[in-house]
Each structure stands twice: as C-alpha cells, then as structure tokens.
Amino acid sequence: MTPREEGIENTLLQAIADGRKCLVPYITGGFEGYLEAISAAAEAGANAIEIGIPFSDPVMDGPTIQAANDMVLSDGITPLQIINEIASLDVDIPLAVMTYYNVVYRFGLERFASNLSEAGISGIILPDLPLIEASSWKSAANTKNREAILLAAPTTTQEHLKKICDETRGFVYAVGLLGITGARKELAESAKIIASRCKEMTEKPVLVGVGIGTPDQAVKVSKVSDGCIVGSAIVQKLLDGGGPEAVGKLVSEFRLALDND
Amino acid sequence: MAMTEPINNGRFGNFGGMFVPETLIPACQELEKAFKEAWGSEEFRNELSTLLKDYAGRPSPITECERISDELGYKVLLKREDLNHTGSHKINNVLGQALLAKSMGKTRLVAETGAGQHGVATATAAALFGMDCVVYMGEVDIERQKLNVFRMRLLGAEVRPALSGSRTLKDAINEAMRDWVATVEESHYCLGSVMGPHPYPWMVREFHRVIGLEAYSQCQDILGADPDVVTACVGGGSNALGIFSGFVETDAELIGVEPAGGAAVARGIPGVVHGSLSYLLQDEWGQVLEAESISAGLDYPGIGPEHAHLAETGRARYEKVNDKEVVEAFQLLSRTEGIIPALEPAHALAWMSREREYLSGKTVLLNLSGRGDKDATQMMEVLG
Ligand SMILES: Cc1ncc(COP(=O)(O)O)c(C=O)c1O
Numbered sequence: 001m002t003p004r005e006e007g008i009e010n011t012l013l014q015a016i017a018d019g020r021k022c023l024v025p026y027i028t029g030g031f032e033g034y035l036e037a038i039s040a041a042a043e044a045g046a047n048a049i050e051i052g053i054p055f056s057d058p059v060m061d062g063p064t065i066q067a068a069n070d071m072v073l074s075d076g077i078t079p080l081q082i083i084n085e086i087a088s089l090d091v092d093i094p095l096a097v098m099t100y101y102n103v104v105y106r107f108g109l110e111r112f113a114s115n116l117s118e119a120g121i122s123g124i125i126l127p128d129l130p131l132i133e134a135s136s137w138k139s140a141a142n143t144k145n146r147e148a149i150l151l152a153a154p155t156t157t158q159e160h161l162k163k164i165c166d167e168t169r170g171f172v173y174a175v176g177l178l179g180i181t182g183a184r185k186e187l188a189e190s191a192k193i194i195a196s197r198c199k200e201m202t203e204k205p206v207l208v209g210v211g212i213g214t215p216d217q218a219v220k221v222s223k224v225s226d227g228c229i230v231g232s233a234i235v236q237k238l239l240d241g242g243g244p245e246a247v248g249k250l251v252s253e254f255r256l257a258l259d260n261d
Numbered sequence: 262m263a264m265t266e267p268i269n270n271g272r273f274g275n276f277g278g279m280f281v282p283e284t285l286i287p288a289c290q291e292l293e294k295a296f297k298e299a300w301g302s303e304e305f306r307n308e309l310s311t312l313l314k315d316y317a318g319r320p321s322p323i324t325e326c327e328r329i330s331d332e333l334g335y336k337v338l339l340k341r342e343d344l345n346h347t348g349s350h351k352i353n354n355v356l357g358q359a360l361l362a363k364s365m366g367k368t369r370l371v372a373e374t375g376a377g378q379h380g381v382a383t384a385t386a387a388a389l390f391g392m393d394c395v396v397y398m399g400e401v402d403i404e405r406q407k408l409n410v411f412r413m414r415l416l417g418a419e420v421r422p423a424l425s426g427s428r429t430l431k432d433a434i435n436e437a438m439r440d441w442v443a444t445v446e447e448s449h450y451c452l453g454s455v456m457g458p459h460p461y462p463w464m465v466r467e468f469h470r471v472i473g474l475e476a477y478s479q480c481q482d483i484l485g486a487d488p489d490v491v492t493a494c495v496g497g498g499s500n501a502l503g504i505f506s507g508f509v510e511t512d513a514e515l516i517g518v519e520p521a522g523g524a525a526v527a528r529g530i531p532g533v534v535h536g537s538l539s540y541l542l543q544d545e546w547g548q549v550l551e552a553e554s555i556s557a558g559l560d561y562p563g564i565g566p567e568h569a570h571l572a573e574t575g576r577a578r579y580e581k582v583n584d585k586e587v588v589e590a591f592q593l594l595s596r597t598e599g600i601i602p603a604l605e606p607a608h609a610l611a612w613m614s615r616e617r618e619y620l621s622g623k624t625v626l627l628n629l630s631g632r633g634d635k636d637a638t639q640m641m642e643v644l645g
C-alpha cells in the first residue's frame with residue numbers, strides 16, 4: 001500500500017516511530033494553483049495535507065482563510081469539482097479535507113464518504129460538528145473506511161476529551177487557542193496545555209492547529225505534541241500571489257525547523 | 262400539541278441540535294444547565310417579572326382596532342409589543358439572558374443584530390447591568406438602520422460592522438460566533454432569536470412566552486374566546502413563537518409570515534448553519550444563499566428549528582409576502598390606526614390584507630412586534 005492508501009493515522013504513527021514530528025499544511029481547495037501547491041507542499045516534506053472545501057459561512061475561520069474561501073466561491077467552484085480534481089492528483093502522502101457540516105449534509109453523508117473514498121482522500125475534518133452530534137457522520141465515514149478527525153478544544157472537559165481521543169481517527173486535532181484560524185504573534189499558552197492533556201489520554205497522533213504560523217511556534221508546540229497543522233500562514237502565501245513555489249518554500253522552512261530540533 | 266422542552270440535545274422533532282465548534286460545547290451545556298435552574302427558581306422568575314414590569318413596561322396591551330377592522334372586513338386585534346421599552350419584543354429575551362449571564366459571572370455581552378432592535382435591546386440591558394457590550398451588524402444594515410446604530414452607541418455599546426458575505430444578519434451572526442469562540446470565558450452570547458445551538462431556541466422561546474401568556478388571558482377578557490387566527494412575522498421566529506406559545510393548545514390557526522426573498526419554510530431545504538438543523542435557503546452544494554428583504558430584521562436565510570417542526574407537523578402554516586405588499590401594509594396601519602409599525606410585523610399585516618376573503622368573519626390577533634421609527638429614514642426614500 002502507498003502512504004496515500006495507508007491513511008493518515010498509520011502514516012503519522014510511522015513518522016512518529018521514526019522520531020519525526022508531523023507537519024500538516026492546510027491549502028484552500030479550488031484556489032488558483034492549489035493542486036500544484038499541494039504537490040509542492042508534499043515535496044517539501046509535509047506528512048499529510050489538509051485541503052479546505054470552501055463554505056459560505058465558515059465560523060471557525062479568520063480573515064485569511066475567509067478571503068481565500070470567498071474568492072473560490074465567487075468563481076463558482078463546487079465541492080464535487082474540488083474532490084474530483086484531488087482524485088487525479090499524483091501525490092503520495094495521505095490527504096484530508098476540511099469543510100463544514102452542511103456541505104456534507106447536503107451532499108448526503110454516505111455519498112460524501114464514498115466520493116472521498118473514490119478520490120483517495122482519507123480524512124475529513126468538520127469543525128462545526130462536535131462529537132455529540134457526530135454519530136451519523138462517523139458511521140457513514142467508518143463504513144467507507146474514511147478517517148473522521150475530531151477536534152479537541154482548550155475548553156473541553158477532561159471527561160469529554162477522553163471520548164474525543166477514543167473516537168477520533170487519523171489524529172486528534174487539538175485546537176491551540178480559544179479562537180478562530182489565523183496566524184498570531186506568539187504561541188498561545190493554551191497550545192502546549194491542550195497538547196499535553198491529549199497526549200496523556202491517547203496513543204494516537206496529537207497535532208495542534210489554529211494559531212501556528214511560524215517555524216518557531218511549530219517547534220515550540222511540537223515539543224509537547226506530535227506535530228502541527230499550519231493554515232493561515234500558508235494560505236496567505238497564496239493570497240499574496242506567491243503561488244505553489246512560495247507554499248513549497250514555507251513548508252520546507254517548517255520541515256527544516258522541525259527536523260533540526 | 263404543546264410547546265415543551267426539547268429533548269435529545271435540543272431536538273424539536275427532526276430539527277434543532279448543538280452544531281457548534283467543540284470550543285463552545287461546554288459553554289452551551291453550562292448555559293443549558295444555568296437556564297434550567299433559573300427557570301425553575303421562583304427568585305429568578307420574580308426578578309425577571311419585576312424588570313419586565315417596572316423597566317420594560319409589561320404587560321403590553323391588546324388594542325382592538327375598529328378602523329382597520331372596517332377596512333379589512335374582519336376583526337383585528339393587535340398585541341402591542343411596539344410599546345415595550347426600546348420599541349420591540351426583543352427586550353423580553355434580552356432582559357432574561359442578561360440576568361442569567363450576570364448570575365453566571367459573565368461580564369460581557371456579545372450580540373448580532375439585523376434591524377438593530379435586538380442590538381439596541383442588548384445595549385440597553387448591558388447599560389442597566391453595567392456590562393460591556395459588543396454588537397455585530399452587517400455593513401448593509403448599518404447603512405439602512407442608522408438610527409439604531411446611533412442608539413446603540415449612545416447606550417455605550419461598541420458596534421462592529423460585519424464585512425463578509427452578504428453583509429447582513431447572517432454574517433453578523435458569523436462574526437458574533439467567532440467573537441464568542443475567542444472570548445467564551447468572559448462573554449455571554451446574547452442571541453436574538455429562537456435559533457442557534459441548544460439551548461437558545463428553547464430559552465429564547467421561554468423568555469418570549471410572556472407574550473403568549475398575556476395575550477391568551479387578554480383575549481379571554483376581550484373576546485371571551487380564542488381568536489380564530491394568530492399571526493406574526495418570522496425572521497428567526499422569536500416574536501412568533503412567543504405569541505404562538507399562548508395559543509398552540511387552542512384551535513386557533515397559527516400563521517407565520519416570511520418575506521418572499523427569505524422564505525425558509527416555503528423554499529427551504531433542511532440544513533445546518535449557526536448551530537442548528539432547520540430549513541435553510543441554500544444551493545445544491547449546501548452553500549447558504551443570501552436572503553433579500555426590505556426589512557433588515559427578516560433578512561435571514563434560515564428559521565428557528567421549532568418553526569421547522571411546527572411546519573412539518575402542520576400545527577403552524579407559513580406564508581410569504583413581497584416588499585410591495587409590506588410597504589402598503591406599513592402605510593395602511595399608520596393611516597387607519599395611528600400606529601406606525603416596524604417593517605417586520607408589517608409583513609404579517611400584509612398577509613392579512615391580502616387574505617381578506619379567507620379571513621372574512623374571523624377574529625385575527627396580530628403580534629405587532631415593534632414600532633416603525635427605526636424604518637422612517639428608509640421609508641422616506643421608498644415613498645419619496
Ligand atoms: C420589530 C421586529 N420584529 C421581528 C423581528 C424578527 O425577529 P423574530 O423573527 O425573531 O421575531 C425583528 C428583528 O430584528 C424586529 O426588530
């Protein structure tokens with residue numbers, strides 16, 4: 001099996017076993033040059049990639065990802081188009097999509113899971129679908145052997161965190177701060193705390209996302225976590241017109257920093 | 262059928278739920294618990310009743326309207342929520358939530374607003390309780406509801422423009438939720454209608470139940486009977502559920518009226534946005550569509566989940582009217598009764614005016630949810 005077929009959890013666990021930290025860049029699906037940007041990020045050493053499927057009302061996203069989102073939506077690009085384009089993409093690391101629940105709900109839960117499966121997309125992250133509402137989606141995803149990645153927040157209670165860690169697949173998406181996506185000047189105190197709370201509960205990979213915008217922040221948080229997700233900093237490169245090249249360059253800076261630490 | 266407490270994480274039949282980021286789950290659960298306790302406590306109830314009476318001016322009267330009854334050919338009663346302090350029904354909910362937030366130790370209120378009535382009510386409660394207040398309002402609405410923007414600022418609230426998407430109510434809600442995600446420890450999200458994640462649809466309805474309770478006994482006094490039809494405009498649906506709650510167990514027909522450009526029930530498909538599953542204007546990919554209405558307060562592509570349930574079970578019926586009919590109704594009530602309605606309840610009146618034949622011989626109770634001062638500038642342009 002290739003890593004893309006192997007899935008996210010197995011691939012990340014292998015990297016961790018090899019003594020490496022996991023780097024998962026986020027790229028807005030449908031944005032001009034995004035397919036090339038995914039390839040560039042993979043080449044630059046990403047362990048997996050999270051691809052955003054734009055939604056009209058992204059309540060967990062800050063200005064950067066919203067801006068990229070709006071550009072894609074105003075071009076009339078549909079979720080199915082993005083999934084089909086990813087299907088034809090030749091990269092050999094596992095992929096996840098990130099979108100909001102209504103996109104999946106409208107598509108049909110079973111149908112969405114099966115389209116992901118056909119497109120070679122292993123994981124899916126739905127930030128507005130908390131565990132207590134996730135059972136239908138989780139069983140649809142499981143049926144097609146897709147990895148429904150759950151989020152854990154700094155406010156999550158200990159008891160509930162245990163359930164999230166038990167039921168997530170792929171990895172635990174530990175939200176690093178109280179707030180929405182967007183690069184911040186400093187690493188939030190809460191990032192390491194949530195990472196260590198998750199690590200105490202599970203053997204699954206624990207990755208911190210939201211508010212990780214520099215290689216230095218990535219290194220700091222990954223001292224506790226198994227790695228991190230980098231979103232807005234990367235999308236900003238696309239918005240600035242840097243294209244796949246700038247994305248590749250930034251991902252390799254993160255890679256280098258994580259590997260040298 | 263009764264309007265009871267929703268079960269199973271906030272379900273009204275097939276609708277409702279708690280679809281929020283994991284960050285907000287503890288806050289929603291805490292709020293549910295705090296509300297349940299408060300609503301069962303005589304002390305809280307008394308405190309709220311006193312505020313509603315001495316500060317907001319409740320009970321609001323019912324006016325029997327002779328001249329418009331003559332004009333329409335059937336008996337018209339108005340429940341006068343326009344006479345409440347701040348000029349609409351919104352104050353009922355806001356005083357309840359602010360009191361609850363204070364008891365939970367929150368120091369800051371965050372709200373969204375469309376027409377500005379909920380924003381003004383929230384700013385008012387924040388001033389009364391000495392809390393900080395931030396109100397998100399779509400840039401388009403800031404322009405068409407200037408008077409209310411000024412009032413909110415005068416009351417000490419910060420009004421922040423929502424610049425994304427359609428720049429109306431739906432986007433103001435997105436911004437308010439983003440704010441809440443970042444400030445959940447000190448902030449209470451004072452949601453303005455019977456929508457959002459559990460417990461909001463239930464809690465907001467309970468805070469507006471006072472409208473229905475009063476109206477029911479007032480109707481007994483005036484008519485010695487139930488009205489045949491009870492009608493209200495529906496944006497998210499809070500004023501409608503308030504008055505419906507008093508009559509859901511009678512034989513009265515319940516009619517919610519939506520703007521044609523935002524008719525979530527008539528044109529909607531089940532979907533999840535802003536925390537709950539309900540009818541929603543959306544495209545075939547689940548992207549939420551922008552509603553379009555002359556009234557900022559009804560410019561919303563969704564509807565509260567309990568309305569979706571009432572529609573699905575057939576206990577309430579939902580109708581739509583266009584902007585032109587609304588403008589006519591706005592003028593009609595002004596001329597015949599000396600009451601300038603807000604554009605929102607003018608929707609329900611527009612339906613009443615159109616359905617003269619169907620309503621002939623009946624008694625119709627309209628929830629006049631707010632007064633029209635806020636709409637004067639906009640209507641000056643429309644009417645020339
Ligand atoms: C006077 C008035 N009525 C009705 C509404 C609509 O809200 P709801 O449907 O929750 O009653 C508004 C909202 O701004 C309003 O100001």
